[in-house]
Amino acid sequence: MTVASDVKQCLSSVKSAESGLARLKEHAEDEEMKAIFTETMTTMSEIIEDLKKRVGKLELEEEQYKGF
Structure with missing residues (x-):
């Protein structure tokens, strides 16, 4: 698995x-x-927002991670 998929x-x-x-x-x-x-x-909602931001960064940094 890739970091993005994880x-x-x-x-x-x-x-x-x-x-x-x-x-x-x-x-x-x-x-x-x-x-x-x-x-x-x-607390879970805050974690979800943080993870969404991380996914967005991963998708910006690595084009191949979009849409996983």
Whole structure:
């Protein structure tokens, strides 16, 4: 695997984890747990944005990585 494909796979995994947290938050009855899930989802969103930026840089630096 190339670095770009590894980063894109990581991005996909993090997005999936964020979706899982959203589902857990919906089913949580305890307000403290909902707050923890919300905080974690915020962190995951920041990570997703960072990974998207990295993918963009990789695509700019290496033309062959576009569209992976």
